[in-house]
Structures are given as structure tokens and as C-alpha cells.
Amino acid sequence: MLQAALRSGAAHRRAVFEVFARHLPGGRRYGVVAGTGRVLDELDGFRFGEEELTYLRENQVVDDATLAFLADYRFSGNICGYREGDLYFPASPIMVVEGTFAEAVLLETIALSILNHDCAIASAASRMANAAGARPLIEMGSRRTHERAAVAAARAAYIAGFASTSNLMAGRLYGVPTAGTAAHAFTLLHDSERAAFEAQIATLGPETTLLVDTYDVAEAVRTAVELAGPKLGAVRIDSGDLAAAAQEVREQLDSLGAFNTRILVTSDLDEYAIAALAAAPVDGYGVGTSLVTGSGVPTAALVYKLVARETATGKLEPVAKRSVGKPSRGGRKDAYRLMDEAGHADTELITTGGVAPEGGIPLLHELVRDGVVVGREPVSAARARHAQAVATLPQDALHLGRGYAAIPTEFA
Amino acid sequence: MLQAALRSGAAHRRAVFEVFARHLPGGRRYGVVAGTGRVLDELDGFRFGEEELTYLRENQVVDDATLAFLADYRFSGNICGYREGDLYFPASPIMVVEGTFAEAVLLETIALSILNHDCAIASAASRMANAAGARPLIEMGSRRTHERAAVAAARAAYIAGFASTSNLMAGRLYGVPTAGTAAHAFTLLHDSERAAFEAQIATLGPETTLLVDTYDVAEAVRTAVELAGPKLGAVRIDSGDLAAAAQEVREQLDSLGAFNTRILVTSDLDEYAIAALAAAPVDGYGVGTSLVTGSGVPTAALVYKLVARETATGKLEPVAKRSVGKPSRGGRKDAYRLMDEAGHADTELITTGGVAPEGGIPLLHELVRDGVVVGREPVSAARARHAQAVATLPQDALHLGRGYAAIPTEFA
Structure with a gap:
């Protein structure tokens, strides 16, 4: 893709990609945003080094022009997104990546891998925390998942309400309290x-x-x-x-x-x-296997879709595919959460017009500006945000049974 | 555990740990051994460096004696196991770790994390390969799982019969053919x-x-x-x-x-x-989500259990817990696959007596001797072994429905 787009010239067109879920798998009532901080950490080091370039060259995976592009690659665009620990619903644009097509398309796999994994774990963990009430939960699942996924799972679980983890690396890297x-x-x-x-x-x-x-x-x-x-x-x-x-x-x-x-x-x-x-x-629960495997939903079904791109005349234009059963919705979006009079979440409003609804809480925040990470925050902030966000949900959203999204998504 | 065992002196007792599955989750008919090579790779670098020790010290996770032990840690014992790509059944001792308790117990999480993940993926991949027959399968699931798990999943899928992967890092690290x-x-x-x-x-x-x-x-x-x-x-x-x-x-x-x-x-x-x-x-299939999430069975239910330990008098003695519903079987084991006259796998025989059954194929092979890895092999060897092993299964083992293990496990 990259090689062909470099050759056709389209690679340098401005593009907007959006990370969102078409649905909440497993009949979940809400999703939990997690992994954003890890995406930002990875972005800082996302380069193609000698080992990678040598592999690509020797195996003729890409041509010389593409190798040259990759050797100089660093993301210079903008990223905004939902904050970590916040909730999301179908179509919520939890991350929006804007840059040239070439630089933005290369982030698809790392962004989706992290968000699909971490959101799935956090979404399961949040349900467990709701079920446990005031009793503390210890994350003990490292032995049941990939050795690096285990560290990320401990981090996601902590954001979503777990009290501690038996994974000491999560303690060292992210400050998650440890227990065993x-x-x-x-x-x-x-x-x-x-x-x-x-x-x-x-x-x-x-x-x-x-x-x-x-x-x-x-x-x-x-x-x-x-x-x-x-x-x-x-x-x-x-x-x-x-x-x-x-x-x-x-x-x-x-x-x-x-x-x-x-x-x-x-x-x-x-x-x-x-x-x-x-x-x-x-007095407390230790949870392993079902936490690190997302309790039946091991991946969050998030996709990374091109929603707008520059035309030959330099205008940013909405685009959308029409594949059967998997359509996408074109255009760069904003997102707001509308609250009812009692302070409960009422509607997830997705707009393309750029006009903010009265009283709506803006959900997209700046994470990366011109390639520089500006949205980093401690894991504890995400954890506090999640507790607050869950408290705004209507009571029935906490039921464990399968159902529809707790609040409707509307488009304006 | 380590700190208490170091203080009681029991940490230095000889111990034998065994990795096995009590059952094959999801009604699978057979399991596929994968990850062994990754365990050996990790073992080489399994040390506690300054960052780890500083974290443990500053957070008072362990005492000074334990810190000193960890600073000098390197595994000096022996490991044997089933070869990668081979099949396993309930109770098959797919990895046997022998050393002092202290040095062997520290390997539990890394060994189980790798084997639980990789065996789960390979076991799902093998079923997909059986279903696909001669049509090639491309692994395309990187975006649906943790970013590092994705690389391991591509490796496991290749061992179990996939033709290629879209994960270029798996190509670079393990020589898996790439496609996209x-x-x-x-x-x-x-x-x-x-x-x-x-x-x-x-x-x-x-x-x-x-x-x-x-x-x-x-x-x-x-x-x-x-x-x-x-x-x-x-x-x-x-x-x-x-x-x-x-x-x-x-x-x-x-x-x-x-x-x-x-x-x-x-x-x-x-x-x-x-x-x-x-x-x-x-003419070909690209498989993503269900491959990297183990198609409903994201973890292989493998456990790491102490089966023998040195007594105060220096004798190696079998041990087993008696927990309700989760008993273990004490003693160091050998394992053999018995074949019928037609050359089909007939019985998984687990012995503790040390006497090899006539005509039984020995399943345990030396992987680590006195801390030195001796059992490394290319991924292509595991892939070839898996194809051969599947061909020895009785025909009904390839049915996709839920069932019992394809061959019985017997103890002698």
C-alpha cells in the first residue's frame, strides 16, 4: 500500500483516520478507553532502524523509494482522542489520527493492537469492579496471557478499578500497586x-x-x-x-x-x-484468566478507517466504503456526551459540522500536535476518570446481562 | 514465596515443576505445543537488572537477602519438554523444569505466559489448517491483539500450518513467510x-x-x-x-x-x-481475529505445578496438592506416545517408573542442561513436525465439533 501510494503520489495527501467500534461485542453496555497512554509511549519510539530496513531490503518487501521513506519516518501529524478511562459507545471516535496518508497509515497496526487489547481488558475489568463493589480486586492473570500482554492487562485493569496486580513489571513501569x-x-x-x-x-x-x-x-x-x-x-x-x-x-x-x-x-x-x-x-477477589482474556471478549472490535482525505485540488473530503454490512461514515468527527438533568449520561453525540452542542461535554482531547506528544498523563488520572465516568451511567448500565449500549449514539 | 523460602532454607531444595493441562478447554480434541523456542529465548536473558532491583528495593517488595539472590540469579538447572509442533493431551508433561526451588519457581510466570498463549493460538490454527485443506491461510490478526502477542501469534500459526503472515516482525524474527x-x-x-x-x-x-x-x-x-x-x-x-x-x-x-x-x-x-x-x-483465506484470540479459547489452561522436591534428608520425593477439583499428580514423569498397527496415535502414556514401554515414542527431549540451552531448533522444524504429528491422529480427531481428547491419557 505504502509503496504504491508513494509511487502514485497519493501517499502525501492529507488524511484523517478514525479509531472506533461498530458495535460493543459480547452484548456489553459500554466500552472503556484504555491504552491511549501506551500508544503515545510507542509513538515516541516508532522508527524504522537498521535491522528493520535490512530485513525489508533483503527480502524485497518494498522498493528503494519506500525504504528511503521508512528510514526517515517519524510521525509529524496530529492525534486527538478520548481520554483514557473514559467510556465509549458504538461509533465513538476514540482516536483520530491526521497526517499524510503515508505517515498515518503506518500507525494503524500499533494503534489498533494496543487499543483493541487494552480496551477489551479494561471493559471486562470495569464489569468485575462493578460486581465487586467495595471489595478489592487483585489482578493475577499474568500466567494466562502473553508475557507482555500481561503487563498491559495489569495496567488496563487498574485503570478500570482493580486495586492491585501481582505483575511486578506493571508496578515498575506504570506505578500500579502490587500484591500477591x-x-x-x-x-x-x-x-x-x-x-x-x-x-x-x-x-x-x-x-x-x-x-x-x-x-x-x-x-x-x-x-x-x-x-x-x-x-x-x-x-x-x-x-x-x-x-x-x-x-x-x-x-x-x-x-x-x-x-x-x-x-x-x-x-x-x-x-x-x-x-x-x-x-x-x-473480603477480596483475585482474578486471573477471565480478566486477561477479556471475559469472553478478548478483543474490542475497534477498526482504523480512513474518513477523509485531500483531493487532487487540495480540499479535505469525506470518504467512506460501502462494503456490505461494514459501511463506514465519512468525515472528520467531533464527539460530545450529553447529560440529563440528574447528571446522568444521556446521549453520545457525534458531529461533523464543527458546532458544539450546548452543555455537551467535549470528548476529544489533543494528544499529539505536529508529532509531539502533548497528552500524556499518569495512569492514576485515567483511573480516577473512569470511576467518575462510571458513576454518570444510568443504573441499568451496570447490569451484567447482555444488552445494547447503555446510551444511544446520535449523529448530527 | 521466594523470600520466605530463602529464609527457611527450603529455597535451596531440589525441585521438579511440570507444565501440563488438566483438560483441553473448549472441547478441543488435541493441543499443539508452541512457544517452547520462545521460552528458551527468554531464558537466555532472564536476569534481574539494576532497574528491576531498584524498583524492588525502593518499594520494599523483598528484603535484602532476596535482592542479593535476585542480583545473582541465573537458571542453572535442567529443562526437558515436548518438542514444538508436537501434540499434547490432558496431563501431558509438556515441559519439566528441575533446579532448586528458588531458581525454578521464578520461571513459572514466563514459562506459563508463553506456553499458554502460544499453545492456544497454535491449537486454534491447527484446526483452521485442517479445515482449509490444501488452500493456504494467511495470518492477518495483528491489529486484534496486543502488539507483541501479535508477533508470537504469527509464529505459532505458522508452526500449526498457516502459510504466511502479514506481521513483518514475525518475518524478521522467526523467518515466517510474509504476505499482505x-x-x-x-x-x-x-x-x-x-x-x-x-x-x-x-x-x-x-x-x-x-x-x-x-x-x-x-x-x-x-x-x-x-x-x-x-x-x-x-x-x-x-x-x-x-x-x-x-x-x-x-x-x-x-x-x-x-x-x-x-x-x-x-x-x-x-x-x-x-x-x-x-x-x-x-483459493485462500485471510484469518485475523479468531486466530489471534484462539477462536474461543484464548488461553491453554496450562499450569506449572511442583511434583517433586528434596526432603530434609536429601531424597527427591513426589508431592501433590489435594485441593477440591484441582488435584495434582506427584512425581517426575516420562511420556510416550503409543501407536497402533496402522501407525495412528493410540495412547498418551505417562510413566513415573522410568521404564520405557516397548515401541512407545519418547516425547520428552532435553532443552536445557545445567542452565545452557541445548534444544534450540528453527521454527521450520516445528512446522514440519506438526504436519507429521497431525497425520498420525485418528481421522475423527479432525472433526471440528466439541469432544473429548482424541486419544486417551494413561498412567503407568
């Missing part, structure tokens, strides 16, 4: 469960979390409180009927005077399992 | 579809693949053959009823004398959609 517990291997390594608990308490203190389901839960809880005393921080249950087990363990802990010892549950939890445990005496 | 087509944006960029086709043919020749569904398929095909002549390489259809569209386009191409112009179809294909197109005049 022992595995069964730690207990099995020692000559007895008692010896394992003693070793853990000796180094981490009685406030630690002990894993109690390696052999017999009741016996493990008895040993745990005997060794750590009533100041034992928490116990983790990772198998069985979690609601029943939590109830039994709570009664046992209370009978042993360990009233403040918390109960953490893990074991293939998703938002439905978390909701089903709402009445159980559970 | 133009996007709708390329057509929209130009003043007309004709101008776009002319530009593409001018630089890539008539053997290129033209995308024909941006506006009107029949008109696009007419224009394409008019411009490229009957030597036009291929057309791509990306929307609509693909079987019907392929039939119409085939008839049109033939009527225009373009008998050898191939038809490539794309548009949310999975193994079922591919199978449903078997009777349609399709």
Missing part, C-alpha cells in the same frame, strides 16, 4: 503445611495471607491462626464451592477470635462469579 | 477505484491482489481485469456472503478470461467459516 500471595508449591515444598506457614510468617509477619486449601481447609485455618494469632492478615481459598467455603472459614476464624482476618478467594473468577459471591463473607 | 493485501483505505485515498488499482498494479505488477469490495464488487472485478489483464494474481473479498460472492466473482473472472486469478476471502473467518467455504471457489 503464596502458591501451593510453597506449601508442598516444606515438610508440612505447618512448616510452610511458619516460614511465611517468620519473614512476612502475621499480617500475611496464608493459602489454606492445599490439603484440608479447616485444619489449615486452625494451624494458621495458631501460628499467626488473631492478627493473621488473610487466608486465601482457591478451590471448591467458594461461597460455602468462605462461610465455613469465616465461622471458624471468628470462633478462633480472628475477627479481622480477611478472606481472599480465587479460582477462575469472572464478573458473574464475583456477583454470585456478593452475599458470602468474602 | 491492500486495505480499503488505499482505494478511498485515490480519486477513484480505477486510480487506486492502477497505482497498485504500476508498482506491484498484475500478479498483485486487488481488494474488490470497497464499492461494488462486480464493477471492481471488471475494472481489475481490464487494468491487470488475465494475469491478475488475485482479488480479495472482505464482506457479504462470502460463498455466494466467491461464486459470482469466479464466474465473472472466468467470463473475462482470468481463469487463473485466485480468490482470497477474509472477514471474521474461523475454522467453522473456513469449513463452510470448502465447496466455494475460494
Whole structure:
């Protein structure tokens, strides 16, 4: 594409690409914007180095003119987008990339890869956080997804309401709080469960979390409180009927005077399992597989479409394909969220006219100006924004069942 | 865990960890081993550098003794495993890691992350390859998954039978053949579809693949053959009823004398959609989303479990947890595939006794000896092995419906 467009000359035409979702897969009620900060991080280093150019040359992937273009490549255009942590709905233009066709088209894969992954994880995480209410969620899914995706998943989950992650690289790179517990291997390594608990308490203190389901839960809880005393921080249950087990363990802990010892549950939890445990005496959830795989929706169905391009006469003109079932809507857009009198989100308004609706909250913000990143912000800001945004949704948007988008998208 | 085990002294006990799947998720009939080579690549660089140590120290994640251990960390143990491209079944010990507890437990996350991702993708890809038969599959899913997972997915898909990938980094890093087509944006960029086709043919020749569904398929095909002549390489259809569209386009191409112009179809294909197109005049498939998300099974459910450890008296002893519904099977294992008289796979035999069954094919091969990687091989070897392994399966193992493992796992 790039080579042909360079040769035809069209590569240098001004172009506007838009990232949006035609629908919210899995019957989700809203999407969560995540990954924007990672796109900006990647953009800074998005260059073609010697290794890449040598590969392309030696394998004759592109011609010399294209190689020369790539050697000098750096994005010099503008990007605006929804802020990270905000919500999105069908057709919301969550990122708008403007530059020459050549420089903007090269960003398609990196922008979509990051946004499709991170938005999918954050959208699942937000549902889990809604289901968990005030109880904290620990992200523990690193072992169930690609090693780098794991770090991004921990970041996205934190934005969408998780309290912490067991992924230390996410702690180091993004400041996500970290937490963890022992595995069964730690207990099995020692000559007895008692010896394992003693070793853990000796180094981490009685406030630690002990894993109690390696052999017999009741016996493990008895040993745990005997060794750590009533100041034992928490116990983790990772198998069985979690609601029943939590109830039994709570009664046992209370009978042993360990009233403040918390109960953490893990074991293939998703938002439905978390909701089903709402009445159980559970103090926190560790979530792995279903978080990092988007709980049934591992990718956000976001696309990157050309919506306007310069004509031969230098005018920016809307364009749209007409493919059956997959049409696109031409023209550069603005987006606003309209609120009702009670302060709840009411409508996602997409405009092409450039006139801002009265009282509408503008959703597009400047991220990159003339190739320079201007929209960077800490992950904590995205996390705070998400909590605020979810609070503006109508109550029924938080139901876990499949449904339509929580608010309608309208075009003006 | 590490800190407590270092303090209790148990960290230095010899330990054996095993990677296996308790079941094949999604009713799959067999799993495909992929990622082994990536685990070996990562192992070479698996160190804790200044940045990591500073983070751990400043955030008081671990104590000084643990920091000192991590600063000197390098794996010095042994790893054996199934070879990449081979098949696996429930309980198959696809990787066995032996070292001190401390050095082996640190590999859990990286080993599982890689294997859970890559095996999931390869297992889905193998089903798609079976469904496609002799027709080539192009991997085109980079935009639908995490940016690094995309590269690993292209590698896994190639091992499991895909012909090529649109991910150029997979080409550069792993030698996967690359292929690609133009996007709708390329057509929209130009003043007309004709101008776009002319530009593409001018630089890539008539053997290129033209995308024909941006506006009107029949008109696009007419224009394409008019411009490229009957030597036009291929057309791509990306929307609509693909079987019907392929039939119409085939008839049109033939009527225009373009008998050898191939038809490539794309548009949310999975193994079922591919199978449903078997009777349609399709010459190749481009597969994206469903490949990189494991076609409904985004993670392989592999676990990393301690199966043996040194006792206080220096003896290696089997260990197993007894958690409800998630028991493990203690002891270091060997694995063999037993074949029937016709040369078909018959039984996956897992032994702990050390005696090889007569005629059984040994499945565990040495990968790392005393910390040094000895089992590296080119991706092409894994690809060839997979083709051979699939050919040994009983015919019904290739059915796409949900079912049990294609051959039983037995323990001796």
C-alpha cells in the first residue's frame, strides 16, 4: 500500500483516520478507553532502524523509494482522542489520527493492537469492579496471557478499578500497586503445611495471607491462626464451592477470635462469579484468566478507517466504503456526551459540522500536535476518570446481562 | 514465596515443576505445543537488572537477602519438554523444569505466559489448517491483539500450518513467510477505484491482489481485469456472503478470461467459516481475529505445578496438592506416545517408573542442561513436525465439533 501510494503520489495527501467500534461485542453496555497512554509511549519510539530496513531490503518487501521513506519516518501529524478511562459507545471516535496518508497509515497496526487489547481488558475489568463493589480486586492473570500482554492487562485493569496486580513489571513501569500471595508449591515444598506457614510468617509477619486449601481447609485455618494469632492478615481459598467455603472459614476464624482476618478467594473468577459471591463473607477477589482474556471478549472490535482525505485540488473530503454490512461514515468527527438533568449520561453525540452542542461535554482531547506528544498523563488520572465516568451511567448500565449500549449514539 | 523460602532454607531444595493441562478447554480434541523456542529465548536473558532491583528495593517488595539472590540469579538447572509442533493431551508433561526451588519457581510466570498463549493460538490454527485443506491461510490478526502477542501469534500459526503472515516482525524474527493485501483505505485515498488499482498494479505488477469490495464488487472485478489483464494474481473479498460472492466473482473472472486469478476471502473467518467455504471457489483465506484470540479459547489452561522436591534428608520425593477439583499428580514423569498397527496415535502414556514401554515414542527431549540451552531448533522444524504429528491422529480427531481428547491419557 505504502509503496504504491508513494509511487502514485497519493501517499502525501492529507488524511484523517478514525479509531472506533461498530458495535460493543459480547452484548456489553459500554466500552472503556484504555491504552491511549501506551500508544503515545510507542509513538515516541516508532522508527524504522537498521535491522528493520535490512530485513525489508533483503527480502524485497518494498522498493528503494519506500525504504528511503521508512528510514526517515517519524510521525509529524496530529492525534486527538478520548481520554483514557473514559467510556465509549458504538461509533465513538476514540482516536483520530491526521497526517499524510503515508505517515498515518503506518500507525494503524500499533494503534489498533494496543487499543483493541487494552480496551477489551479494561471493559471486562470495569464489569468485575462493578460486581465487586467495595471489595478489592487483585489482578493475577499474568500466567494466562502473553508475557507482555500481561503487563498491559495489569495496567488496563487498574485503570478500570482493580486495586492491585501481582505483575511486578506493571508496578515498575506504570506505578500500579502490587500484591500477591503464596502458591501451593510453597506449601508442598516444606515438610508440612505447618512448616510452610511458619516460614511465611517468620519473614512476612502475621499480617500475611496464608493459602489454606492445599490439603484440608479447616485444619489449615486452625494451624494458621495458631501460628499467626488473631492478627493473621488473610487466608486465601482457591478451590471448591467458594461461597460455602468462605462461610465455613469465616465461622471458624471468628470462633478462633480472628475477627479481622480477611478472606481472599480465587479460582477462575469472572464478573458473574464475583456477583454470585456478593452475599458470602468474602473480603477480596483475585482474578486471573477471565480478566486477561477479556471475559469472553478478548478483543474490542475497534477498526482504523480512513474518513477523509485531500483531493487532487487540495480540499479535505469525506470518504467512506460501502462494503456490505461494514459501511463506514465519512468525515472528520467531533464527539460530545450529553447529560440529563440528574447528571446522568444521556446521549453520545457525534458531529461533523464543527458546532458544539450546548452543555455537551467535549470528548476529544489533543494528544499529539505536529508529532509531539502533548497528552500524556499518569495512569492514576485515567483511573480516577473512569470511576467518575462510571458513576454518570444510568443504573441499568451496570447490569451484567447482555444488552445494547447503555446510551444511544446520535449523529448530527 | 521466594523470600520466605530463602529464609527457611527450603529455597535451596531440589525441585521438579511440570507444565501440563488438566483438560483441553473448549472441547478441543488435541493441543499443539508452541512457544517452547520462545521460552528458551527468554531464558537466555532472564536476569534481574539494576532497574528491576531498584524498583524492588525502593518499594520494599523483598528484603535484602532476596535482592542479593535476585542480583545473582541465573537458571542453572535442567529443562526437558515436548518438542514444538508436537501434540499434547490432558496431563501431558509438556515441559519439566528441575533446579532448586528458588531458581525454578521464578520461571513459572514466563514459562506459563508463553506456553499458554502460544499453545492456544497454535491449537486454534491447527484446526483452521485442517479445515482449509490444501488452500493456504494467511495470518492477518495483528491489529486484534496486543502488539507483541501479535508477533508470537504469527509464529505459532505458522508452526500449526498457516502459510504466511502479514506481521513483518514475525518475518524478521522467526523467518515466517510474509504476505499482505491492500486495505480499503488505499482505494478511498485515490480519486477513484480505477486510480487506486492502477497505482497498485504500476508498482506491484498484475500478479498483485486487488481488494474488490470497497464499492461494488462486480464493477471492481471488471475494472481489475481490464487494468491487470488475465494475469491478475488475485482479488480479495472482505464482506457479504462470502460463498455466494466467491461464486459470482469466479464466474465473472472466468467470463473475462482470468481463469487463473485466485480468490482470497477474509472477514471474521474461523475454522467453522473456513469449513463452510470448502465447496466455494475460494483459493485462500485471510484469518485475523479468531486466530489471534484462539477462536474461543484464548488461553491453554496450562499450569506449572511442583511434583517433586528434596526432603530434609536429601531424597527427591513426589508431592501433590489435594485441593477440591484441582488435584495434582506427584512425581517426575516420562511420556510416550503409543501407536497402533496402522501407525495412528493410540495412547498418551505417562510413566513415573522410568521404564520405557516397548515401541512407545519418547516425547520428552532435553532443552536445557545445567542452565545452557541445548534444544534450540528453527521454527521450520516445528512446522514440519506438526504436519507429521497431525497425520498420525485418528481421522475423527479432525472433526471440528466439541469432544473429548482424541486419544486417551494413561498412567503407568
